[in-house]
Each structure stands twice: as C-alpha cells, then as structure tokens.
C-alpha cells in the first residue's frame with residue numbers, strides 16, 4: 001500500500017515537471033495557439049511574426065500535429081489585448097503567446113491565464129519579475145539587451161581601431177554623436193543606451209554627446225528628430241547611435257534629404273530593411289537576434305506547453321522561465337557594395 005502511494009506521488013511529480021498544466025496527452029493531434037502582438041505595424045515584430053508562421057508550419061510537418069495560429073494585433077491598446085486574451089481563452093486556446101502592450105500591466109492577463117490554466121509564453125516586452133513569478137507556467141523569450149548594446153558599440157570600436165578617420169570624420173580627436181532612443185518604458189531602451197555608450201568608451205572611442213531624444217522605435221519620428229538636429233548642429237554630427245533599425249533608417253532619410261551622407265549610423269534588430277541598408281552601405285551596421293531561433297523557441301515552447309510535454313531541451317530556460325535568443329552583428333563591408 002505504502003509503495004502504491006509512493007508510486008502515485010512520483011507520477012504526480014513527473015506530470016508537474018512537464019511544460020503546461022495539461023496532462024501529458026500523446027493523443028492530441030491538433031493545438032491552437034493564441035498570439036497577440038503589441039502592434040502589428042512594428043517592423044521587428046512583423047519580422048518575428050513571419051518567422052513564427054514559418055516555424056509553426058515546420059512544427060506541423062515534423063511532428064504530425066496540426067497547429068492553428070490565431071494572430072491578433074492589439075494596436076497599442078492594453079485594453080484591446082486584455083479582450084483578445086479573454087477571447088483566446090473562450091475559444092479554447094491551449095497556450096497563449098503574448099507580446100504585451102504595457103509590460104508593467106501584464107498581471108491582468110496573467111490572472112486570466114492562471115484562472116483558465118492556460119500557459120503563457122511572453123516575448124519581446126518583458127513583464128516585471130514579480131508578475132513572472134506568479135505562476136509556474138509563464139515564460140519569456142527575448143534577447144539580452146546588455147549583450148545587444150555591447151555588440152552595437154563594438155562595431156564602432158573595431159572600425160575606429162582600424163581607421164580612426166572613418167569615425168572621427170573631421171579628425172579633431174572627438175566623435176560627436178546623437179542618440180535615438182526607443183519607448184521610455186521598454187526594458188531594451190534604457191539598457192541599450194547605457195551599454196552602447198559604455199562599450200564605446202571602454203573600447204577607446206573618444207565620444208561626446210551632442211543631443212538625444214525618444215523616437216519610440218519609429219522611422220518617421222527618428223527622421224523628424226534627425227532633421228531638427230541637422231539644422232541645430234550643422235556639420236557637427238559624426239555618429240548616430242540608434243536603439244533600433246527603424247529609427248536609424250529615419251535618421252538616414254533625414255541625412256539623405258540634407259545631403260549629409262558621411263555620417264555613420266548604427267542600428268539594432270537586423271530587420272529586412274535594416275539589413276538592406278547595411279548591404280548598400282547606408283547604415284554602418286546592426287545587431288540582430290537570430291530570428292529563426294527566436295521564433296522556433298516561441299513555437300516549440302508554446303507547442304510543448306499545449307501538448308503537456310517537457311520544455312524543449314534545445315532552448316534551455318534560465319530559472320525555468322527565460323530563454324535568451326542568440327545575437328549576431330552585420331557590418332557594412334566595402335566588398336558588399
């Protein structure tokens with residue numbers, strides 16, 4: 001009798017170590033994943049969305065499981081996103097993948113998920129730790145912002161070490177820069193800004209800030225700020241450090257309009273347009289999450305949760321909760337032209 005109790009306890013423990021609340025369900029042949037994007041018109045998020053769609057098809061093919069993705073755009077409204085979560089749950093989604101509108105306000109969605117026992121994979125906009133600790137079946141997939149920023153600074157450090165005149169354009173021993181920042185509430189903005197600058201300074205580039213401003217990840221806002229700065233500080237700016245590619249591309253638009261072509265611009269994201277700009281020499285470089293791995297991690301983890309399987313070993317979770325996707329740099333080479 002004692003042994004039987006021990007064995008059933010073991011079985012419960014095994015079930016609990018599986019991803020998701022579901023009992024291991026080998027019979028399940030189809031799953032439904034509810035995905036909510038903070039803004040469907042965000043370039044980087046759009047790139048990730050396409051990869052998720054591709055990876056879901058790969059998953060279907062490789063595992064013989066039908067995967068239905070229900071992808072919704074919250075259009076920048078937390079209220080809309082909360083309603084989307086309600087709808088996903090009422091439609092019987094097995095798991096949710098959420099790119100929160102307001103990462104500080106994830107608790108409402110978390111409470112709904114806990115009540116319905118539906119696991120959640122958050123991505124790109126990181127909820128606060130206190131919220132992430134509310135339940136075992138909450139996960140986060142993103143990139144390490146400090147690593148991104150150090151890589152971004154490194155691109156200029158390497159260039160300066162090779163050819164100082166390519167960075168310090170007027171050769172006065174100082175590299176004058178402007179800074180374009182993302183949303184102030186986003187975890188990436190502050191960390192990227194701080195560590196890009198640190199990595200440039202530590203790498204021996206004599207930088208000096210002219211000015212900076214928040215352009216909320218947007219190309220048009222980046223362009224407007226840059227246009228203003230070019231008028232305020234004519235023939236002074238040598239480097240544009242941008243928290244993402246879209247704002248960097250906006251700065252390039254303004255530089256082109258002002259016919260001030262020499263200024264170096266660095267971005268982050270490796271979006272399709274960003275990579276094109278690097279290839280053509282308009283942008284010095286960008287840092288990118290490996291989007292295939294990023295999206296695979298989302299799909300594999302979500303599908304594993306939906307099926308009540310173990311978390312996939314290829315995507316090791318830090319503290320059982322966080323997966324950090326690897327990153328790479330893309331720098332302009334003369335030979336790319």
Ligand code: GAL
Pocket residue numbers: 042043044045124125182186188217243244245246268269
């Ligand atoms: C950042 C990315 C930005 C924007 C933002 C949205 O990680 O660099 O371009 O997509 O996420 O949350």
